Amino acid sequence: MPARRPDEVTLRRRSRLPVGAQIAWRVGLVLGLLGLAIAVHWIERGGLKDTHDGHVSFLDVIYFTMISITTTGYGDIVPVTDRARMFDALVVTPIRLFFVLIFIGTAYTFVLRRVWERFRMEKLRKDLCDHIIVAGFGTTGSETVDELIARGTPGDQIVVIDCTSEALERAASIGCFTAEADATRDKTLQAVRIERARAMIVSAGRDDTSILITLTARHLVPSLPISIVVRNEDNELLARQAGATTVINPISFAGLLLAGSTHGEHLADYIADLASTSGTVQLAEREVTAQEAGKPLSALARGLGVRIYRNGKAHGFWEPEAARLEAGDRIVEIVPTASNEAAG
Structure with missing residues (x-):
């Protein structure tokens, strides 16, 4: 299998509605308008004339409504009364326009807009500079991003990389750029412009994966500040050897807080206060x-x-x-x- 090019890792933002919901409301609107036109034509079928057999059946009404809305019009069934003609002029014609707009809007949403969004996001990716890359958006990664935003970092200056689309949904919902990709690969990090990044935070959930991401990032950008979370104390040295600037062990930090609390009931509160913008x-x-x-x-x-x-x-x-x-x-x-x- 050929290697994926860097430009194939695209940044994304969350859509306002899921694709299924967008299609469903369009289909529902089309069916509703169509049903309205059929119902009125059936009620006012006396105002229609069938030049074929002189009898307007329910199938004739469906047929006439469809060809009227699609602007085909064969002339075999025509409105002959003023009420029928006014309904076609004032109601069916706007419905016809709505149908055209709905079809054009659907084509834009699912084809043209996606092409445009891909182009726009690619341009934004190329313009990325002085941003923060967050590799891994689990519990620790998401809390880190929340704290970054609380400290004043704009969401569009944060790029979140994760392999799970569900995790990226929340990152996108708070304004971050997201890339569903493997952060251990050179091409993924190159695609999010790691050489222009201000810093990188690695919290992949597994120490071995986090250390491998750090190795990959360090060999690409030797001077990049990299902070990594490891959960096994034995891996702290390995993380530093991999090139991490800062190594954080949440278990050890929790132990420090617990031990400190035995020497003063307010010490742990003050340390937590120092570490958070909410204090x-x-x-x-x-x-x-x-x-x-x-x-x-x-x-x-x-x-x-x-x-x-x-x-x-x-x-x-x-x-x-x-x-x-x-x-x-x-x-x-x-x-x-x-x-x-x-x-x-």
Whole structure:
């Protein structure tokens, strides 16, 4: 089987109605309009004249209604009374127009629009830049995307890759681009423009799959920040060796919270508060500004500085390095959430 080209992995957004529902309401509308016209023609059959045998049967009414609505008109059955002619002029003619619009709309929805959407999504894919790729949209992946959006990342700057169409439905419903594909393949990641991505989050549900995705992403883009979730402590080292920038073990983190709670009933609450945008404070990381260079970490105007990263090494707020910030330092600080900052 020939390999799938990168441009065959297309981004999608959720349709407003399932295909079956879209077809069903169109069919129902056509049948309803047709039934209305047949019923009125049958009631007013005295106003019709059959030039063939002079008798208008129910089959004749169905036949006359169909050829009238489809604009064929053979002239073998014609309206002869004013009421019948007015009904055909004022009711059947609009129904005829509705039929044409419905047929054209159906052709647009299921043929033309799909071609257009494919073209548009392909253009958007080519224009993707500074986006976040999320590989895996299970419980952890979906919560991660919710948190990203809560932190201000637009949905159209998030690309979700998963092999399950059901999982992608929710991602599409909140505005994300989705790709139903295998994230372990080079072509899949190339198709979502991984070389232009801001970061990648890997949460495939299985450690081996997540590590393989990380390996694939790392060899494509050596400098890309990659965060990965692993559930087995033995795999944390493997994940780092695969190229993960950040390795998170939710089980270990839960253990830290539980252990911390034994030394103070509010410690776990505060840590959860720091990690979520729904709390009053949150952790933020940024580069030192030109105005802050030369000042101590404790002199930050907005937040509470707790750590700096200089030349890849971490330094706490109590260490000598924190007494003087330098250009290129990365600051980790505790800041109020946007809602609390506005209230203040």
